[in-house]
Amino acid sequence: MGALTARMRVLVLGGTGFVGRTIVERLLADGHSPTLFNRGRNASLFPEVEQLAGDRYAGDFGALAAGSWDAVVDVTSYVPRDVAGAMDALGDRVGRYLLISSHAVFDGAGPALRPPIRDAVWPLTNETYGPSKVACEQDVAGRFGARATIVRPVKVAGPYDDENGLVYWVRAAARGGRVSLPGDPAQPIQLVDSRDLARLVVTLLATDRGAAFTAAGPTTTFAGLIGICAEAAGTSVEVVPVPPRGRFPLVRDPSVWPTLHRTPAPEMGALTPLLTTARDVLAWDREATA
Numbered sequence: 001m002g003a004l005t006a007r008m009r010v011l012v013l014g015g016t017g018f019v020g021r022t023i024v025e026r027l028l029a030d031g032h033s034p035t036l037f038n039r040g041r042n043a044s045l046f047p048e049v050e051q052l053a054g055d056r057y058a059g060d061f062g063a064l065a066a067g068s069w070d071a072v073v074d075v076t077s078y079v080p081r082d083v084a085g086a087m088d089a090l091g092d093r094v095g096r097y098l099l100i101s102s103h104a105v106f107d108g109a110g111p112a113l114r115p116p117i118r119d120a121v122w123p124l125t126n127e128t129y130g131p132s133k134v135a136c137e138q139d140v141a142g143r144f145g146a147r148a149t150i151v152r153p154v155k156v157a158g159p160y161d162d163e164n165g166l167v168y169w170v171r172a173a174a175r176g177g178r179v180s181l182p183g184d185p186a187q188p189i190q191l192v193d194s195r196d197l198a199r200l201v202v203t204l205l206a207t208d209r210g211a212a213f214t215a216a217g218p219t220t221t222f223a224g225l226i227g228i229c230a231e232a233a234g235t236s237v238e239v240v241p242v243p244p245r246g247r248f249p250l251v252r253d254p255s256v257w258p259t260l261h262r263t264p265a266p267e268m269g270a271l272t273p274l275l276t277t278a279r280d281v282l283a284w285d286r287e288a289t290a
Contacts, residue, residue: 104130158194
């Protein structure tokens with residue numbers, strides 16, 4: 001398909017959290033014109049950007065009653081009613097609908113998807129999160145057809161990460177010495193830098209690309225990741241395996257290890273090395289907590 005206008009008008013549902021903020025930064029850096037729709041809790045973050053206030057989870061889409069955009073980037077849909085509300089509110093006033101989905105939609109290591117779930121209740125669990133995202137994908141594709149774009153990121157890492165993933169291990173490695181790991185040092189780890197994800201999103205919009213795309217980055221082991229974090233911090237560490245103790249950042253049950261390696265979409269281009277991501281996360285975290 002052909003490219004969209006050189007300067008795209010893009011509605012971002014969300015846009016001030018972790019992934020959404022990075023996408024907005026990329027849109028601005030590439031000369032595009034984003035509009036943000038969210039609850040307005042961080043309205044001062046992008047003062048130069050048009051911001052529309054509403055609460056999609058409460059069905060408050062009044063601010064979207066007027067206006068049109070070349071594309072919408074939906075960062076904050078988790079269950080079918082989320083995408084349904086947005087699509088109903090926007091009608092035919094957007095060109096392309098890009099949904100940020102998840103690698104959790106996959107059923108095992110192959111390309112097959114998990115059976116959709118349409119009636120999950122909040123909070124979502126490991127059993128309902130991926131299937132709910134599958135249902136969101138189906139609904140966006142059903143409404144927008146060739147104008148639907150699905151992006152399925154693996155675990156995202158980068159500056160502004162408020163999900164305590166890579167941030168936890170960067171902090172632990174920065175202290176040096178013994179680092180307790182309530183898991184297996186051989187566990188595979190695959191992260192995608194948030195800036196690589198944002199670049200993919202904007203590239204797909206600018207080239208008017210439909211279909212589904214996997215956003216993935218370099219792979220390593222858990223021990224390798226902790227070593228990379230120590231290198232980023234300039235410390236020496238000893239990884240000490242300890243018994244598992246419930247959910248822990250990035251620790252996964254061995255049953256899902258085969259799913260922790262996805263091939264990045266070719267449209268991603270060059271991937272940010274994990275060392276660069278770790279260094280940038282450490283620098284951001286130190287500034288944010290100073």
